[in-house]
Structures are given as C-alpha cells and as structure tokens.
Amino acid sequence: MDLPRIAPMLATPGVLPPSGRHAEWAFETKQDGQRAMLYLAGDGTLVVRSRSGEDVSAAYPELRPLGRALPAGRSAVLDAEIVMLDEQGRSDFARLQPRMGLAGSPARARVLAARDPVHAVLFDVVFLDGRLLTGRPWTERRQELERLSLAGPAWSTPAALVGHGETALRVTREHGMEGLVCKRISSRYEPGVRSRHWIKIRHMLTADVVIGGWLPGAGRLTGLPGSVLVGQRHAGGLRYVGSVGTGWSESERTALVRLLHAAEIPECPFSEVPPVAGAHWVVPRLVGEVRYAVRTPAGLLRQPSWLRLRPDLTPEESAADFE
Missing domain, CATH: 3.30.470.30 (DNA ligase/mRNA capping enzyme)
Incomplete structure (x- = not known):
C-alpha cells in the first residue's frame, strides 16, 4: 500500500x-x-x-x-x-x-x-x-x-x-x-x-548551535580543535554566542577535526567577527548541541560544554531556543 x-x-x-x-x-x-x-x-x-x-x-x-x-x-x-x-x-x-x-x-x-x-x-x-x-x-x-x-x-x-x-x-x-x-x-x-x-x-539548559570556526589546541591537543566558535541564527545572520572547549573525548575531537578541515573558508561566517585571535573559519553547516549554565545579557552562553553533533538538524533550526 x-x-x-x-x-x-x-x-x-x-x-x-x-x-x-x-x-x-x-x-x-x-x-x-x-x-x-x-x-x-x-x-x-x-x-x-x-x-x-x-x-x-x-x-x-x-x-x-x-x-x-x-x-x-x-x-x-x-x-x-x-x-x-x-x-x-x-x-x-x-x-x-x-x-x-x-x-x-x-x-x-x-x-x-x-x-x-x-x-x-x-x-x-x-x-x-x-x-x-x-x-x-x-x-x-x-x-x-x-x-x-x-x-x-x-x-x-x-x-x-x-x-x-x-x-x-x-x-x-x-x-x-x-x-x-x-x-x-x-x-x-x-x-x-x-x-x-x-x-x-x-531538565538542563541546552542550545542547538552552528559551528562557524575553531581554535587549534595545544599540548596533547596539538593538531586537534581546542575549542569551536559557535553561533545561532538571528535576524537573517549567524550571531556568535560563544566558544566551546570541553565535553569531547579525544576520539570525538579527532573525528571533528576532519569535518572542520573539509569545511574551511577564508571569510568569517558570523554577523560580527568574534574577538578571538587565530581562528579558522568554516562553512556554517555543522549543528551541535551544548549544555550551558546561563545566557549573559549580551546573548553569550556561559560555561558551555559540548554534548553532541546533531546531524538531524539544519543550521536554520539553531534559532529555536534563541532570544
């Protein structure tokens, strides 16, 4: 049928x-x-x-x-x-x-x-x-x-x-x-x-975010992402909401770095360039879920920790919990 x-x-x-x-x-x-x-x-x-x-x-x-x-x-x-x-x-x-x-x-x-x-x-x-x-x-x-x-x-x-x-x-x-x-x-x-x-x-504060860039790690994380720069869709653009550097295992970082290298671009995808030095920019298509404590008055996520990639979500859906 x-x-x-x-x-x-x-x-x-x-x-x-x-x-x-x-x-x-x-x-x-x-x-x-x-x-x-x-x-x-x-x-x-x-x-x-x-x-x-x-x-x-x-x-x-x-x-x-x-x-x-x-x-x-x-x-x-x-x-x-x-x-x-x-x-x-x-x-x-x-x-x-x-x-x-x-x-x-x-x-x-x-x-x-x-x-x-x-x-x-x-x-x-x-x-x-x-x-x-x-x-x-x-x-x-x-x-x-x-x-x-x-x-x-x-x-x-x-x-x-x-x-x-x-x-x-x-x-x-x-x-x-x-x-x-x-x-x-x-x-x-x-x-x-x-x-x-x-x-x-x-029962926990979470947000769906889009990866727009990353910062290289140091020490044992050399060659791997030390943190990712994330944003959420807002007013037709991608608004920067913070840097996430915890929550991964080493194997998860290794898998992620391959995706980040494949998506590298020369231009910053955020509506406003984040105040970070040495960032690598990527096509904003990888959606992830993060846990965080509170959102600051400026809209940044405080104490964010990585939970997982969300291949079932599109970047446009990252605005669902924003405002």
Missing part, C-alpha cells in the same frame, strides 16, 4: 501549563534519541524515515520485525523516537550516535545491532488502515495507538499521563530523564510544524 509521507510535528520549548489547566494536557517522558516516522505498509515491510525524510531503515535492522507486528493487510504511519538505553533504562544519545548515519552501511549496522540494539518508543499514530488521523485530537489518536498493542523486543508504547504535570516533571527529574513533553489533549497533529500545543521541558 502507498502510504502518505508525513513530516513529524515538533514541540516548542517552554514551561508547564498553568496548574489549573493540567487536565487539558498529557505528559510524556522526553526521550533523547533520533526522531523517526515509521511506515508499516501492511505487507510485512517497514520503512524508517528520519526527521528530514531520509530513508534510514538500513541503519536499524533490529526494527524490521515491527513491520510484521500488525495483522496482514493493516497499515500505519507511526511517530516515534529511536533510542539507545543505558543500564537504568534511560535513553542515552551518546550510545545511539554511532548508529546514526549508517543507512549506507547496512553490514556495519547489522554488526552493531546484534551487539547493542536500539529501541523505538512509539507515541503517536497519524495514519491507520487508509485513514489520515492528523485532523483527529490527540485523545483519539492515542486510543488508536493503544489499541494496536505494539510491544516487542525492540519497540514499546509507553504510557502517557493526563493531568498531574508537577508530578510528571518531578519524577522525570528524579529519575535522570532528559525532560518532559506536554501535549494538549485536544490538539490535532500538525506535520512539520513547531507547535505550542506540544511543549518540551528540558
């Missing part, structure tokens, strides 16, 4: 809804993985598409049996997060990262899948048995999803809590989860839209 291509609905950063309105919201654990739309055509096949729409099925061979989890002839498009779990059952993006980008290396993906499988967290159904469900409220879509009873060795449908937002926020924080996603139960599914009907709350 030909299934409609559907872009994922996105959440807006924010805070808990007013306490007196929590009965109008559902609360789900925020997962730290790769967002994916899963296409089950009803013939036993599964196609996994990333947020950008790329077919990444070959990167996750352990998810293939999900295509046979529905009875023959039944079809669905599911919204999910692909995660790698740690020993406490929490999603760990660092563990997942080696698997991302292996769509063109299926043999390598099979080796890694046998050693350390991923898990698909299913949280929405937007198409089912020939019916487009994007116009239905969250409550109806959730009922349809739960009736599918999709639970298997590499996928599950975790419960969503309606009401009790303060409790959900506290429990996710106490258990070391990344955060919480609040979804208005009357909301329809808005493909490709960053909607205020879905609110994401992180």
